[in-house]
Amino acid sequence: MGFRSAPPKSKLFQIQCSPTVHFSISPAPAEGSGRMSLGPNTLLFISMEEVSLVEGDRKLSVTYYEDDNEVLGKAVLHLTAIEVSLDVDADRDGKVEQNNPDK
Numbered sequence: 001m002g003f004r005s006a007p008p009k010s011k012l013f014q015i016q017c018s019p020t021v022h023f024s025i026s027p028a029p030a031e032g033s034g035r036m037s038l039g040p041n042t043l044l045f046i047s048m049e050e051v052s053l054v055e056g057d058r059k060l061s062v063t064y065y066e067d068d069n070e071v072l073g074k075a076v077l078h079l080t081a082i083e084v085s086l087d088v089d090a091d092r093d094g095k096v097e098q099n100n101p102d103k
Contacts, residue, residue, distance in 0.1 A: 005062065005073075005075040006038060006062075006064050006073075006075075007064055007072040007073045009066045009072060010038050010064040010065065010066065010072055010073075011037065011038060011065065011066055011067065012035040012036065012037060012038060012064070012065040012066075012067070012068070013035065013036055013038045013042075013062050013063065013064050013065065014034060014035045014036070014062070014063045014065070015036075015044070015060065015061070015062050015063075016060070016061050016063075017058075017059065017060040017061070018057075018058040018059050018060070018079075020048055020049045020050050020058060021046065021047075021048055021058050021059070021060050021079060022046070022047045022048070022049065023044055023045060023046050023047070023060065024044075024045045025042065025043065025044055025045075026042070026043045026045070027039075027041070027042070035065060035068065038064070044062070046060060046077070046079070048079060048081040050081065051081050051082060051083045052079070052080045052081045052082070055080045056078035056079070056080055057079075057080065058078075058079040058080070058081070059076060059077065059078055059079065060076075060077045060079060061074060061075065061076045061077070062074065062075045
């Protein structure tokens with residue numbers, strides 16, 4: 001299930017983001033296009049290449065257009081990346097082993 005932030009009359013959108021934020025769009029847009037067509041099944045996938053130093057330290061913004069010139073709205077995501085580790089002290093000897101078979 002997704003979230004749609006686009007204003008109702010949006011036909012095009014453009015994305016800007018922090019250097020360590022990456023995105024992909026499905027279906028893939030035409031190569032070299034700055035503003036992309038917005039369809040009912042357009043999906044935006046977001047990833048970050050490193051853990052955040054502080055909360056909300058990365059951003060991704062989407063600007064929505066009715067045509068090439070008229071801005072209808074802008075959505076800004078403040079992103080925070082965390083690291084999740086499943087490494088545990090499984091045998092409770094005070095040492096965290098990354099490859100313990102008992103975890």
